[in-house]
Amino acid sequence: MQRTYISGISERKDGDEVTLFGWVQEIRKLKKLSFIVLRDHTGTVQITIKPENVSGYDQITSVNRESVVSVRGNVSFNSGAKAGVEITARDVKILNTSEAPLPLAIFEGIQSDFETRLNNRSLDLREPFHNLIFRIESSLLWGIRKYMHEHDFQEVHTPKIVASATEGGANLFQVRYFEREVFLNQSPQLYKEMLMASGMDRVFEVGPAFRAEEHNTVRHLNEFTSIDIEMSFCDHNEVMKVLEESVNSGLKEVFERYGEEVRKINPALEIQKLPFPRVTYRECIRLLSDEGVEAKFGDDFSPEQLRLIGRHFPGFYFITEWPSEVRAFYTMPKPEDPEVTNSFDLQYGERELTSGAQRVHDPKMLEKRLVEKGLNPEDFNFHLNAFRYGMPPHAGWAIGLERLTMILLNLPNIREVSLFPRDRTRVVP
RNA sequence: GCCCCGAUAGUGUAGCGGCCUAUCAUACGAGCCUGUCGAGCUCGUGACACGGGUCCAAAUCCCGUUCGGGGCGCCA
DSSP: OOBOOGGGGGGSOTTOEEEEEEEEEEEEEOSSOEEEEEEETTEEEEEEEOTTTSSSHHHHHTOOTTOEEEEEEEEESSSOOTTSOEEEEEEEEEEEOOOSSOSSOSSSSOOOOHHHHHHTHHHHTTSHHHHHHHHHHHHHHHHHHHHHHHTTOEEOOOOSEESSOOSSSSOOOEEEETTEEEEEOSOSHHHHHHHHHTTOOEEEEEEEEEOOOOOOSTTOOSEEEEEEEEEESOOHHHHHHHHHHHHHHHHHHHHHHHHHHHHHHOTTOOOOOSSOOEEEHHHHHHHHHHTTOOOOTTSOOOHHHHHHHHHHSOSEEEEEOOBGGGSOTTBOEETTEEEEESEEEEEETTEEEEEEEEBOOOHHHHHHHHHHTTOOGGGGHHHHGGGTTTOOOEEEEEEEHHHHHHHHTTOSOGGGGSSSOOOSSOOOO
16 A cells, blocks of 8 residues: 555546545535545645445544545546546545644634744644745755755754853853753854864854844744854855855755745745845945935944845845944954955845855954954853964855745745744744 | 734634624534535524723723734844
8 A cells, every 4th residue: 555645646547546645624525425625745635435435434524624534545537526636535544533623724714813823833834835835945955955065065063052152242042051051052153163173174054043132023033043154265255155156056946846836925036146246335335325324334234224225136135344343253354444344244135144254263363353342262262272273264154044935935924934933932832 | 122013702803982692704513405626505602811990881991910913122
């Protein structure tokens, strides 16, 4: 007995016997026969059940919606079913029943609140679109991973449990670690740099990052998936190239697999020609001032300002050469203009996707930058040690997988792209 | 952290001082009908977040609490 997926039925011949597994999405009970709409992760199909063909007819046709069943039956292409095909059941087994009523509306033409959906996330994910989001995310990541492997990047896994609140900036979650207090890492940054000192040359990591920020917005999560790379003997320009190429590789994979669906969800999305436009931070300030909006050098752009800038650059573009005030201590100053850095953000319209930069590789300069940022170099000894015995010049970036997927599908809330989102208040389920 | 907004059946909503023993849809239950396919029809089930106050009268107005949504700030 071999399982057939619902999407595979169309390849069968009329009369073929198939065995399907799935959920009962709908039951229509008539006098002389009944119909079940059966769903698996590949689609839905109508099952025709006649009392004379199956045993346990009454029990089968009175099962609650969303119960799990197996169906053995024959493919029928000439049945009058609107979909053009249906299955004439020979044997239906109830594998597990579902309670009723359901705690949220999935197939009733009613849009439940996101809150209700998240409280019942496993049920919510049965809804084909919600499910599709994650298959697309998986393809996207696969496309990026493929690019990394093809370009000689080694996938690594750095610790998420770390000893000290090191990097300044974002707040860390404190957790108990036996008799000590430790932290959940906010980024693999320091570790992937240390791997440059170990001669790994090109690494990438896909893993969770934790931010104890009390933000309450549609684009922030307190736990998200970070795609990180670090690369030796290169500057920011080379990793920007890696970034745009890998993003395109991810998009290509998505279009190959889910092109039809994605074009429906977000018709504006396309694989953009390389290179993506580059605009410097200073140019952005000028651009804003031309529009009559004051922007002070040394400040980050506000959402409002990013909206204005984004209007000039539909799609992907880089904002480069950020002032050192708004960049982390490890960011390399631009040699011929040290007020700014060899850094960049990848943007999509008004939305920020990535931060990256060439890093400081000289331990003396790194120490100096730590002090300038008000941090204590002592706390960074584990990191600085890696720089004392021959650290190559290097650069890298980090991109949020959820942000990227959200932009791709033009979704209004990043939580849609997280299976079980962690935000300011939600830690369950 | 600041500002604004909200909470009515399982789900999603209408109502915004008396016409509310609260609308509609969907769900759920009973039945009728029909190769159905967003099925149709009939009947039924089911709710004003919590606590206080104002008022002759509160789902409706006020205060507090809890929970939620959005914006900003913060945020590699």
